Amino acid sequence: MNMNKNRWLITCRLGLLLTLSLGVPAFAQDAKEGKDTDETAAKYSRRGADTCLKCHDEESEFPVFSIFKTKHAVPADKRTPFAKLQCETCHGPIGEHGKMMLRKGQKRAPILNFGPKSAVSFEQQNEICLGCHATDGRIGWKGSSHDQVDVTCTSCHDIHAPRDRVLAKNEQPEVCYNCHKRERAEFYRPSVHPVRFGEMACSECHNTHGAFTASLLARPSLNQTCYGCHPEKRGPFLWEHAPVPEDCALCHAPHGSIHPALLIKRPPWLCQACHSQAGHPSAGLTGAGLPGGTPSAFLLSGACTNCHSQVHGSNHPSGVKLMR
Numbered sequence: 001m002n003m004n005k006n007r008w009l010i011t012c013r014l015g016l017l018l019t020l021s022l023g024v025p026a027f028a029q030d031a032k033e034g035k036d037t038d039e040t041a042a043k044y045s046r047r048g049a050d051t052c053l054k055c056h057d058e059e060s061e062f063p064v065f066s067i068f069k070t071k072h073a074v075p076a077d078k079r080t081p082f083a084k085l086q087c088e089t090c091h092g093p094i095g096e097h098g099k100m101m102l103r104k105g106q107k108r109a110p111i112l113n114f115g116p117k118s119a120v121s122f123e124q125q126n127e128i129c130l131g132c133h134a135t136d137g138r139i140g141w142k143g144s145s146h147d148q149v150d151v152t153c154t155s156c157h158d159i160h161a162p163r164d165r166v167l168a169k170n171e172q173p174e175v176c177y178n179c180h181k182r183e184r185a186e187f188y189r190p191s192v193h194p195v196r197f198g199e200m201a202c203s204e205c206h207n208t209h210g211a212f213t214a215s216l217l218a219r220p221s222l223n224q225t226c227y228g229c230h231p232e233k234r235g236p237f238l239w240e241h242a243p244v245p246e247d248c249a250l251c252h253a254p255h256g257s258i259h260p261a262l263l264i265k266r267p268p269w270l271c272q273a274c275h276s277q278a279g280h281p282s283a284g285l286t287g288a289g290l291p292g293g294t295p296s297a298f299l300l301s302g303a304c305t306n307c308h309s310q311v312h313g314s315n316h317p318s319g320v321k322l323m324r
């Protein structure tokens, strides 16, 4: 173990008991700096992970060894917890927790833990991770939809597992579905983005760490999120269809739909939600009310899109009515 001599000196300044609630803010700083920033307290163990592994091993109720298979356990990478205070980078100073002999009836002093049962607030738990991770896509975490409802980093991330499911395209949705039941139902509809086949992850459209758009979208707007994979819908078009550049969700349900092509409704009803029935008589799907009792030609089979096939816009010189 590559623990430095200072650690030994620090641990020698015994006698000061540390209460968890007092320790956390200073300790988040420790995690970032990789050293004891509060020189007044003797608190970290001398032998790092080895100390913990005396009691916590693969046979423990919570097996801890698998963390050594993760990117956090790379001592050669100076940025990782294991290049710093090791287990205590995240779990905080061991204090009295590692006491070998306990008096009869004496309870083991707690050590910082994560999750709902933790003695420290959700915000403080996240602070420990953000000390190293408030970069890139995560600068928007504070105040984001998830932060506001006390979802923590560890609600999604499995830190001790050799394989963090939320990072795997095909397993990620199940992590989200733990809390987002309605979205699961949407992705099991007949017409869907292929999330349930493991071909697409939620995070291709969402930045779950915080975004400046409603619904935590990965790009600055809903349409830009779609253009990422459907660039041909961006145009530019000679003849635009006004709702398309405005908002794809005016016609499509992004997760899934019972109608083909993720449509929120089928044509003609989709189209008639905006277009008057006057130009193209359409009351007569059944033929009722029309001369001769025949259904309107405008509504047959595929209805409107049979003729207006370029619903997303047309580049044909005579495509003004979105027909070619």
Ligand code: HEC
Pocket: 045, 048, 049, 051, 052, 053, 054, 055, 056, 087, 088, 091, 093, 094, 097, 098, 099, 100, 107, 108, 109, 110, 111, 112, 113
């Ligand atoms: C002398 C044995 C011993 C040592 C050393 C030890 N632990 Fe523990 N730890 C336990 C036991 C036993 C429990 C189960 C809870 C209890 O009995 O209170 C526990 C519980 C925990 C928990 C759950 C939260 C809690 O407070 O109950 C965490 C997290 C933890 N230990 C981390 C560590 C880390 C990290 C280290 C090293 C820095 C460490 N432990 C060193 C014995 C030890």
Ligand code: HEC
Pocket: 049, 052, 053, 056, 062, 064, 067, 072, 081, 082, 086, 087, 088, 089, 090, 091, 113, 114, 115, 154, 157, 158, 159, 160, 161
């Ligand atoms: C990168 C931060 C991090 C490091 C490093 C780390 N842990 Fe953990 N540990 C966690 C988190 C987060 C949890 C909560 C469960 C989870 O998300 O997997 C946890 C859970 C635990 C638990 C179970 C607590 C319970 O509720 O029963 C024990 C025990 C534990 N860790 C011990 C260790 C030991 C020993 C080491 C060093 C070998 C270590 N941890 C290193 C973050 C870390």
Ligand code: HEC
Pocket: 031, 032, 071, 072, 077, 079, 080, 081, 084, 089, 090, 128, 129, 130, 131, 132, 133, 153, 154, 157, 159, 164, 167
């Ligand atoms: C001491 C700094 C430090 C702390 C504290 C820390 N991490 Fe990390 N974490 C890292 C480094 C360094 C990497 C590796 C980054 C890389 O390889 O690009 C990493 C990687 C990760 C990854 C990606 C893993 C992978 O397999 O790609 C996740 C997720 C992660 N950390 C989440 C967390 C969470 C959640 C916490 C809090 C419980 C936490 N980290 C605490 C430094 C830290």
Ligand code: HEC
Pocket: 126, 129, 130, 133, 137, 138, 141, 146, 151, 152, 153, 154, 155, 156, 157, 166, 167, 172, 203, 207, 208, 209
């Ligand atoms: C709602 C679930 C969720 C929460 C909560 C969450 N993450 Fe993530 N995290 C993800 C997903 C999904 C990915 C993979 C896609 C991505 O990078 O956006 C990821 C990726 C990461 C990565 C790896 C990025 C890389 O480039 O490899 C790190 C580091 C990370 N998260 C840290 C954190 C930290 C720190 C927190 C708490 C502030 C946190 N996460 C909270 C879902 C979550």
Ligand code: HEC
Pocket: 145, 146, 149, 151, 155, 156, 166, 172, 175, 176, 177, 178, 179, 180, 202, 203, 206, 208, 214, 215, 216, 217
């Ligand atoms: C621990 C529970 C939990 C987990 C796990 C979780 N979420 Fe959430 N999420 C919530 C809660 C609670 C809200 C806020 C209330 C709401 O809008 O449903 C939320 C909000 C959101 C929002 C924003 C809604 C809005 O209107 O701003 C999106 C998008 C989202 N989650 C996506 C995800 C994705 C993707 C994952 C998996 C990578 C995930 N969530 C994992 C609980 C969770």
Ligand code: HEC
Pocket: 173, 176, 177, 180, 183, 187, 193, 195, 200, 201, 202, 203, 204, 205, 206, 215, 222, 225, 249, 254, 255
């Ligand atoms: C193809 C892109 C895409 C994928 C993949 C995707 N979403 Fe969404 N999601 C969206 C868009 C776009 C919205 C906003 C809808 C709107 O504003 O009309 C949204 C909205 C949401 C909302 C907020 C709903 C509300 O009522 O406010 C949640 C929660 C959510 N998505 C969760 C998920 C989860 C969980 C997954 C993965 C299982 C996922 N999304 C996959 C594009 C996507």
Ligand code: HEC
Pocket: 191, 192, 193, 194, 200, 204, 205, 222, 225, 226, 227, 228, 229, 230, 248, 249, 252, 254, 260, 261, 262, 263
């Ligand atoms: C990460 C890439 C990606 C993003 C982002 C994305 N899509 Fe898709 N989209 C796909 C894939 C893959 C398919 C499936 C193609 C297939 O099944 O052959 C698809 C299919 C579709 C379909 C046709 C479904 C069918 O049954 O014919 C529609 C409509 C659609 N997407 C609309 C959208 C909208 C609207 C958005 C923005 C909210 C969006 N897409 C964002 C990748 C993406």
Ligand code: HEC
Pocket: 223, 226, 227, 230, 233, 234, 241, 243, 244, 245, 247, 248, 249, 250, 251, 252, 261, 263, 267, 305, 311, 312
């Ligand atoms: C005015 C309603 C409407 C709007 C707005 C709209 N679409 Fe569509 N979209 C449709 C209809 C209708 C179909 C089915 C076409 C068919 O049946 O030939 C469709 C089909 C699709 C398809 C699958 C077939 C194909 O043409 O590739 C994709 C992908 C798609 N739309 C993406 C988008 C994107 C991305 C946006 C936003 C930029 C968007 N749509 C906006 C009505 C709309």
Ligand code: HEC
Pocket: 241, 242, 243, 250, 251, 267, 270, 271, 272, 273, 274, 275, 304, 305, 308, 311, 320, 321, 322
């Ligand atoms: C969200 C509302 C909305 C929906 C849904 C919608 N449209 Fe439109 N559409 C418009 C608007 C707005 C215009 C522009 C009208 C204008 O410029 O006078 C337009 C223009 C058109 C035009 C060209 C009209 C002209 O005078 O040049 C056609 C054709 C058309 N839409 C067909 C359709 C079809 C077919 C559907 C169903 C697949 C549909 N629209 C769905 C809003 C909508």
Ligand code: HEC
Pocket: 268, 271, 272, 275, 279, 280, 282, 297, 298, 299, 300, 303, 304, 305, 306, 307, 308, 321
């Ligand atoms: C049989 C082919 C056909 C079908 C089906 C059809 N249209 Fe048209 N539509 C046309 C033609 C041709 C024009 C041009 C008429 C003109 O220039 O006078 C047109 C014009 C339009 C216009 C431009 C404004 C107007 O009234 O002239 C709109 C909007 C429109 N159609 C919407 C729809 C909708 C909505 C549907 C489905 C209910 C639909 N169309 C079905 C052939 C069709």
